[in-house]
Amino acid sequence: MSGMGTVLRGAAQRLAAVSDTPRLDAELLMAHALGVDRQALLLDPSRYAVPADFDALLARRMNHEPVAYILGYRDFWTIRLAVGPGTLIPRPDSETLMEAAVAHFGEAGPRNILDLGTGPGTLLYAAMSEWPDAQGLGVDSSETALGYARANAAALELSDRVELQWGDWAEQVTGPFDLILCNPPYIADSEQLMPDVADHEPAGALFAGPDGLDDYRRIIPDLPRILAPGGVAILEIGHTQHISVGELAEAAGFKVACRQDLGGRDRALLLTRA
Known part of the structure; x- marks a missing residue:
């Protein structure tokens, strides 16, 4: 086994104490330290010498700092997004919302897209990249998140097609929009999270009152005002929230459908006019 292979194996063994994906974490951190793509590292690990700063990156991860913050980016759908402290890290589960949107609109796509709580632009830019x-319009109540969203719009060459604004959900939004995307906070205040989430990611993007439904109660009643005829609003939910969030949507006059994530868990609710 090469020196690089031995180091990666040892790093993965150490990371198993703090990560569900220790080998992947080790490979991503090593590639980052080398300044190369992970695929290049995996194709021929023996051509690389272990860089001096790898141990420092490994120590940060051992201290529960998220890999995405260490790398400064996270890949989502077909795009790469800059992320850092103060922004919610994009999750693979959230791609369920994009799959639902693509299935609903097909190639024609929506004309106008709203992303409530856009963070670094996760859902909005994935959708805009899908439909050129x-x-x-991306709305967020965090200036830090909006700063990342502006930088990502520029990096993805979307600045001329996107507007970003500070806002408290849809209060300052007029519409109408063909596609409304939203991944609100939906974790109950009492729920225990892994240290890399609880100690690093912004609490305001995670927690939503005693039952995790506070933000849905504010967002959903306002959606009929801004959703275009024939449009769809797609909301991410916690995997146990299908019934409770669905009832809020039906009370607001919507038909509700649900899509599961890759793990077979309820993850996205599609709201259309009843």
Whole structure:
């Protein structure tokens, strides 16, 4: 086994104490330290010498700092997003919302897209990259998140098609929009999270009152005002919240459908006019 292989194996063994994906974490950190793509590292690990700063990156991860913050980015759908402290890290589960949107609109796509709680632009830019003719509005109550969203819009060459604004959900939004995307906070205040989430990611993007439904109660009643005829609002939910959030949507006059994530858990609710 090469020196690189031995180091990666040892790093993965250490990371198993703090990560569900220790080998992946080790490979991503090593590639980052080398300044190469992970695929290049995996194709021929023996051509690389272990860089001096790898141990420092490994120590940060051992201290529960999220890999995405250490790398400064997270890949999501077909795009790469800059992320850092103060922004919610994009999750693979959230791609369920994009799959639902693509299934609903097909190639024609929506004309106008709204992303409530856009963070670094996660859902909005994934959708805008999918449909090059669409215009987008991203709203967030975090100036830090909006700073990352602006930088990501520029990096993805979307700045001329997107508007970003500070806002408290849809209060300052007029519409109408063909596609409304939203991944609100939905974790109950009492729920215990892993240290890499609880100690690093912004609490305001995670927690939503005693039952995790506080933000849905504010967002959903306002959606009929801004959803275009024939449009769809797609909300991420916690995997036990299908019934409770669905009832809120039905009370607001919507038909509700649910899509599961890759793990077979309820993850996205599609709201259309009843």
